[in-house]
Amino acid sequence: MLATKSTTLNIQQLEYIIAVDRFKNLRIAADYCYVAEATLNSMIKKLEVQLGIVLFTRVKKDVFTTEAGAEIIVEAKKIVHQSEVLAAIAKRIKGNLKDQGQPVPSEMTEAELETLSI
Numbered sequence: 001m002l003a004t005k006s007t008t009l010n011i012q013q014l015e016y017i018i019a020v021d022r023f024k025n026l027r028i029a030a031d032y033c034y035v036a037e038a039t040l041n042s043m044i045k046k047l048e049v050q051l052g053i054v055l056f057t058r059v060k061k062d063v064f065t066t067e068a069g070a071e072i073i074v075e076a077k078k079i080v081h082q083s084e085v086l087a088a089i090a091k092r093i094k095g096n097l098k099d100q101g102q103p104v105p106s107e108m109t110e111a112e113l114e115t116l117s118i
Contacts, residue, residue, distance in 0.1 A: 007050060007051070009047075009050075011079070011080060011083050013043065013047050014076040014079055014080050015033065015080060016029070016033055016035075016040055016043055016044060016047075017044060017047065017055055017056075017069070017072070017073055017076055018073060018076055018077060018080065019032050019033050020040070020044060020055075020056060020063055020065075021056075021065045021069070021070075021073045024062060024063050024064070024065075025061060025062065025063060026040055026041055026058075026061070026063055027061070029063075044056065051072070053066075053068045053069075053072070054066050054068065054069070055068065055069035055072060055073075056069055
């Protein structure tokens, strides 16, 4: 079942919540993610609204993962890991195609791409 637009998540959102859980501090997590603290905080609040659950409680500069947040983060880590596996497989396949002298889609013209059957 595909998620609806309102519940569609992306890898970046998952990486953000994993970083906040890891560092327990928005500023440090934001630095780790190469975003402004305000951006990270906004993205997390938006995700919490989107999911309809509170992932973190904030007390001054400290951030604590809620029970619901911990459950979500366990799955987020699996998804991020699988996306990294997928990227590695694609990189390997692309390298094999190049080694065999086969065209690689990112290097093909639009007309060549249209001839590929999926």
